[in-house]
Amino acid sequence: MFLHALQEHFGFISKDAVEWTASKLGLQPINVHELVTFYPMFRQEPLGRHQIKVCRTLSCALAGAHQVRTFFCKRVGLDPHKHGPQTTSDGHYTVEFVECLASCGTAPVVMVNETFHEQVTVEKAEQILAGCRAT
Amino acid sequence: MPQEHRLILKHADAPGYTPDVECYTRHGGYEALRKALAMIPRDLPDGKKMSPQEQIREDVKLSGLRGRGGAGFSCGIKWSLVDRRSGKPIYLICNADESEPGTFKDRQILHKDPHQLIEGMIISCWANDVKLAYIYIRGEFPAGAKILNHALKEARARGFLGKNILGAGYDLEIHVHRGAGAYICGEETGLIESLEGKRAYPRIKPPYFPAVLGLYMCPTIVNNVETLCAVKHIVSMGGADYARLGTPNNTGTRIVSLSGDVKRPGYYEVEVGKASVGELIFHENFGQGLREGRRLKAIIPGGSSSKVLKAGEKFKLKRKPPDGQMVATDVDLLDLPYDFDSLQSAGTMSGSGAIIVLDDTRSMVDTLSNVSEFYAHESCGQCTPCREGSLWMSKALDRLSNGQGRKQDADYLLHIAQNIQGRTICAFGEACAWPVLSFVKKFKDEFETRGAEQEAARAGAGTAGGASGQ
Numbered sequence: 001m002f003l004h005a006l007q008e009h010f011g012f013i014s015k016d017a018v019e020w021t022a023s024k025l026g027l028q029p030i031n032v033h034e035l036v037t038f039y040p041m042f043r044q045e046p047l048g049r050h051q052i053k054v055c056r057t058l059s060c061a062l063a064g065a066h067q068v069r070t071f072f073c074k075r076v077g078l079d080p081h082k083h084g085p086q087t088t089s090d091g092h093y094t095v096e097f098v099e100c101l102a103s104c105g106t107a108p109v110v111m112v113n114e115t116f117h118e119q120v121t122v123e124k125a126e127q128i129l130a131g132c133r134a135t
Numbered sequence: 136m137p138q139e140h141r142l143i144l145k146h147a148d149a150p151g152y153t154p155d156v157e158c159y160t161r162h163g164g165y166e167a168l169r170k171a172l173a174m175i176p177r178d179l180p181d182g183k184k185m186s187p188q189e190q191i192r193e194d195v196k197l198s199g200l201r202g203r204g205g206a207g208f209s210c211g212i213k214w215s216l217v218d219r220r221s222g223k224p225i226y227l228i229c230n231a232d233e234s235e236p237g238t239f240k241d242r243q244i245l246h247k248d249p250h251q252l253i254e255g256m257i258i259s260c261w262a263n264d265v266k267l268a269y270i271y272i273r274g275e276f277p278a279g280a281k282i283l284n285h286a287l288k289e290a291r292a293r294g295f296l297g298k299n300i301l302g303a304g305y306d307l308e309i310h311v312h313r314g315a316g317a318y319i320c321g322e323e324t325g326l327i328e329s330l331e332g333k334r335a336y337p338r339i340k341p342p343y344f345p346a347v348l349g350l351y352m353c354p355t356i357v358n359n360v361e362t363l364c365a366v367k368h369i370v371s372m373g374g375a376d377y378a379r380l381g382t383p384n385n386t387g388t389r390i391v392s393l394s395g396d397v398k399r400p401g402y403y404e405v406e407v408g409k410a411s412v413g414e415l416i417f418h419e420n421f422g423q424g425l426r427e428g429r430r431l432k433a434i435i436p437g438g439s440s441s442k443v444l445k446a447g448e449k450f451k452l453k454r455k456p457p458d459g460q461m462v463a464t465d466v467d468l469l470d471l472p473y474d475f476d477s478l479q480s481a482g483t484m485s486g487s488g489a490i491i492v493l494d495d496t497r498s499m500v501d502t503l504s505n506v507s508e509f510y511a512h513e514s515c516g517q518c519t520p521c522r523e524g525s526l527w528m529s530k531a532l533d534r535l536s537n538g539q540g541r542k543q544d545a546d547y548l549l550h551i552a553q554n555i556q557g558r559t560i561c562a563f564g565e566a567c568a569w570p571v572l573s574f575v576k577k578f579k580d581e582f583e584t585r586g587a588e589q590e591a592a593r594a595g596a597g598t599a600g601g602a603s604g605q
Contacts, residue, residue: 035334056509058237058395058505059237059394059400099234101275102242102273102276104236104238104400104491114278
């Protein structure tokens with residue numbers, strides 16, 4: 001709860017935030033740091049303003065998730081062959097593969113920040129990017 | 136004709152149905168809770184009295200309800216194992232960490248009909264003397280968490296939740312806890328650790344059975360979203376009537392998540408065992424078959440950790456006709472009733488009720504590589520065989536997928552998988568080993584051919600390179 005709130009506010013959980021949290025809760029910093037490193041949704045560095053998470057898991061992969069991620073990477077100038085989250089140098093976009101988003105019936109699915117998109121084709125991905133640029 | 140039987144999803148997709156409390160009560164919502172709270176002690180033949188709470192627990196046992204999260208364990212028995220004499224508080228946790236690949240049923244309930252879950256939870260808590268309950272929802276459902284929190288607020292305002300519920304003198308509070316993207320939090324003891332604010336390292340059983348030593352070392356019940364919703368219907372219609380739905384030992388309705396290579400993927404609520412695997416894939420009321428010109432190759436029947444079934448496989452199924460002896464019959468994969476027991480007889484499981492269909496254009500090597508990458512990413516890292524083994528398997532499969540494989544990789548994969556299963560604290564070991572064991576055993580040719588071809592190609596390239604260098 002606490003870490004979610006910190007991340008929502010700052011966009012990531014810094015070393016200072018970890019130490020501050022630990023002191024407030026009477027814990028050692030390691031007890032908080034080990035949570036930040038364990039849970040994939042907690043970030044240790046700032047990411048892009050629009051975080052594009054493409055589901056990689058089986059049903060989405062069968063429906064073309066790899067093409068969708070490659071499209072996003074190329075369109076915003078990132079290397080589709082690299083693993084892990086990548087952020088554009090202007091800090092606008094982060095593109096990454098994530099594991100199952102539990103909407104396999106409408107694969108492939110993509111989450112942009114907290115907004116959920118279903119049955120994403122390349123055309124739809126183009127619209128999603130247009131939507132990002134507008135905000 | 137096989138068709139849907141919507142009990143839990145009766146209203147969810149109806150036009151104009153909204154997740155707010157007014158809409159829910161307009162459709163008969165919270166009547167089951169009123170009914171439960173108004174029950175009176177029943178006199179037993181021996182002169183003792185059975186409290187309303189005991190009556191509900193008995194009714195849930197009578198209903199035959201089996202957990203909808205994955206293991207299919209009897210809900211009534213789970214509740215009966217709770218230590219009620221310890222003097223410690225009893226907690227109830229709703230497991231809304233839906234994350235088994237292929238599964239997307241709880242999402243529908245959480246987003247479209249949250250009050251049904253809340254009503255099911257309140258009744259379950261009341262029947263088990265629980266005063267504090269949690270909904271552990273996965274981090275990737277931010278909208279779902281908001282909807283739930285709003286619904287809980289509405290329920291409190293209406294007197295369904297909080298102090299002195301509906302004037303019956305019963306107090307209950309429910310809190311929503313958001314996860315943060317770790318699959319292992321769906322394992323009940325991992326979930327409990329996570330809820331306590333720690334890494335979700337599953338606990339060893341014994342001694343840490345949640346029914347005795349669960350959340351904060353107190354007796355705890357962990358039930359899936361769909362299971363708790365079913366409790367509401369059991370109270371509404373009575374356990375005996377609920378047990379008439381479905382088939383013996385596989386009672387009630389179940390939401391099947393269908394995805395992969397079918398024309399109409401989606402979620403279908405059916406009476407358990409009344410539709411066969413083939414009907415779910417091919418019937419016009421469900422998946423409507425494969426795309427033009429494609430043939431069935433395999434299905435993953437119960438979430439990606441269940442063992443794969445190959446098209447054309449035959450299974451020995453034991454059946455007992457109403458009037459006779461148990462007889463074993465040969466059943467084709469497509470005629471297998473989709474229920475807990477039949478899939479277990481077929482050597483796999485119905486798990487979370489998620490079917491992923493694979494057609495003949497799919498490579499089993501690449502499919503397994505995808506599945507194994509998931510498990511390598513999600514292993515919590517507590518037990519060495521799983522932490523290391525899941526990664527080895529994933530690396531070997533990645534090699535095979537990308538032209539660097541060897542013929543012996545098939546046996547290498549089996550060797551690793553066999554050394555993971557049964558050697559870990561939680562069932563994740565099996566979850567990552569079973570897909571590998573079943574894919575490689577049932578499609579061994581495909582794995583060996585792929586490896587052998589890649590070896591030959593490399594050898595060829597090596598000779599050619601050597602020749603040109605001379």
